[in-house]
Amino acid sequence: MTVSRPHVLILAGYLAACAFPATAAVETFVSGEVYADANGNAARDPGEPGIAGVKLSNGRDIVRTGADGRYSVPVRPGDTVFAIKPATHAFPSGDNGLPRFWSHYFPAGSPALEFGGVPVAAETRFDLGLLPATFPSDTSLEVLLFADPQTSTATDIDYYARDVIASVRDAGHATARLGLTLGDVVNDDLSLYPAINRATASLGVPWLHAPGNHDLDFDAPADDQSLLTFRRHFGPDTLAWEEPSASFVVLDDVVYRPGQSPGYVGGLREDQFAFLQAYLADVPRDRLLVVAAHIPFFDTDPSPGRETFRSADRERLFALLRDFPQVLLLTGHGHVQRQVMHDAASGWHGAAPLHEFNIGAACGAFWSGVKDAAGIPDATMADGTPNGYARLVVQPGGGHALSWHPARLGGDDPASTPTMFLHAPRVLRQGAYPAWGVYANVFMGREDSRVEYRVDDGAWEPMRRVERPDPRLLAENVRDDEAATLRGYDRSPEAVPSTHLWRGALPTDLAIGTHRVEVRFFDPARGEQRAATRYRLEAATP
Known part of the structure; x- marks a missing residue:
């Protein structure tokens, strides 16, 4: 040649x-x-x-x-x-x-x-x-992160525009320098691409798209032809993009397997490894390296021998990333929110654990749940996380912080957007065994997060991280079960164990009356975050 x-x-x-x-x-x-x-x-x-x-x-x-x-x-x-x-x-x-x-x-x-x-x-x-670049190289880089808008109809696109897109604009986040959608742009109906793109493009932010398993041409005969309609609208399915403080690689990691069950698996193609080997050879080490895709790089199915992402491909990818000092993985797909730290058990052999932020869905639980006064479904996800979007802020030198922004819950003041939901009983018997607790669903919580609570301005005590369904969503499930008629088009999802739920026991040896419970979470992106609720103690006799 x-x-x-x-x-x-x-x-x-x-x-x-x-x-x-x-x-x-x-x-x-x-x-x-x-x-x-x-x-x-x-x-x-x-x-x-x-x-x-x-x-x-x-x-x-x-x-x-x-x-x-x-x-x-x-x-x-x-x-x-x-x-x-x-x-x-x-x-x-x-x-x-x-x-x-x-x-x-x-x-x-x-x-x-x-x-x-x-x-x-x-x-x-x-x-x-x-x-010319429109931002000085010594300023922070703000990136908007969407996963799974997953619109099935024009009605869903209207929800997306009035719920998520409007929230970005109201919060002042449309000044971001880049946006990423991490797959499942639509829900199999690819004719909706122009309409949903108009909604996203209305923000005026340069936007990149990774394909998801619901973005496939399902009538394609093979994987290498399964994203042709996606590519017509959104460009290459594997690409790179550079900013002064970060390098981005966006990957198609959906391997289509027509005629097989399941019909797809997470993985990468040989041509993608060739591109990665060529591109990563001279990527600067003094900035953050972001790898964005749809299907998580960790296995989401606990069944023995069931790979949701091919382990051989994960090991090859991790070997290419190993020597980079600052790497962040971004994925979607699950319609729950998780923070995963990869180590040797999952094939990562870098100097420090590798952070994968598995982002919650823009559509939440597929635009389900009871509609509010504006006609928009509640859309809470199965782990109790409200639907919305995430932000990545990268500082010069690659230091970075992530945050989750529930749609329409903070009004036009981003500082008022909740970072956690609390759930506690309204009333307990004074002197009862303290078997009931306050739960904090901390949207950006990780296994090592510091979450504490106190009652009536008492001493702060640590809360215990638990993996169980969020009782707040369980209560909604019961309301759906007991309703004589449908409360919405689709009911809220069945609650599943959350990876970011904390519990603290509520004391019952206090005075009769109302008591204030305060929870604080030490968020790397926003600093100390607080939320509060109340419960009441009443006297009772057998």
């Missing part, structure tokens, strides 16, 4: 690609120029210089632009050529409001699929004008 002198080709991806069958041999090249689009007109005008060192990829190989901004990358039919955003510049927006940084190469189009796939695209020229 010959590479012209102005261009540098990172060969790791190409060498790996040589192992592919002969029918997948390189066909041709896509070439073009990357330049500084000073006037933002999407055309290279006289005096607009080329930009050197910008990385472009076909999903396997990575090339860099030469001193004049020119590049050439090998392609096969079915490839999507894309640029990796450099930390020094910004991408322009396309007509759909998404960043414009890719070009499909489908000279014969894609197979006939229900939702259209990719139309014929035979262009072998792809030029890209970059804009």
Whole structure:
């Protein structure tokens, strides 16, 4: 293979690609120029210089632009050529409001699929004008994180827009520099992509999408054709993006297995490993490395021998990430919220545990539950977490903090957004054995979180972390059970054990009357967070 002198080709991806069958041999090249689009007109005008060192990829190989901004990358039919955003510049927006940084190469189009796939695209020229970065490099980076909007109908998209999107705007978080949706953008009906994208793009935030298992073309004959409609709307299913304080890798980790049961499994393809090997070879170590995908990298099914993410792929990925000092994994899929610290038991052998934030769903429990006065379902998830979105704030140097923001519960004041829900009995008998407790569902709680409580301004005492269903949601389940008619379109989910629930015993040896219970959680992102409730002691005789 010959590479012209102005261009540098990172060969790791190409060498790996040589192992592919002969029918997948390189066909041709896509070439073009990357330049500084000073006037933002999407055309290279006289005096607009080329930009050197910008990385472009076909999903396997990575090339860099030469001193004049020119590049050439090998392609096969079915490839999507894309640029990796450099930390020094910004991408322009396309007509759909998404960043414009890719070009499909489908000279014969894609197979006939229900939702259209990719139309014929035979262009072998792809030029890209970059804009100046809009934020100073020494400021914090704010990223919005959505998982599983999972809209099934236009009605669901209306919920999404009035609930989650409106909450982001009301909280002032639409000033973020980047947004990520971690799969299940819709719930199998891919014709809804334009409508839900209009809602997301209305925030004016550059937005990237990872595909989920409900974003597949289920009539595709194989995994390598199962995301063609997704790619038409959202671009490459595997990509990278760079900011001064963080590098992002977004991966398709849904391996489609038509005709098998289950019909998919978590894992990665050989071309993705080729891309990762090429890209990670020179990613700076002085910034945060974020790897975002849909299916969790940990196994979610406790059944013996049942892998929900292929262990061999996890070990290969972790080996590539091992020497990076700051790594964060982001996933969705489960419609509950979990914080997992990977160690040797799950194949991680880095110097410190590897943090995976398995983010709760934007749709909560599939837009279920009783509707409020605005006609929006409660949508609490099965672990008691309210639906909403997360934020990642990265400081220069890669230090970072995560937070969860329930939709519409904080009004227009983000500081008032609850960080936990409390549940306690309303009344207990004075002198009864203290067998009842106050429960704190701490949305961002981890196994090592410090959660304490006190009664009537007494001494703070530690609460005990328990893995059991949130009694607050159990009570809602009972209300649904006892209702003579449906309370909503779909009832709230059956409560499952939560990984972020704490319990403290309520004393019954206090005076008759009302007593105040206060809980505090020491949140790395927001500092000390408090919530309070009350219970009453009454006298009773046998």
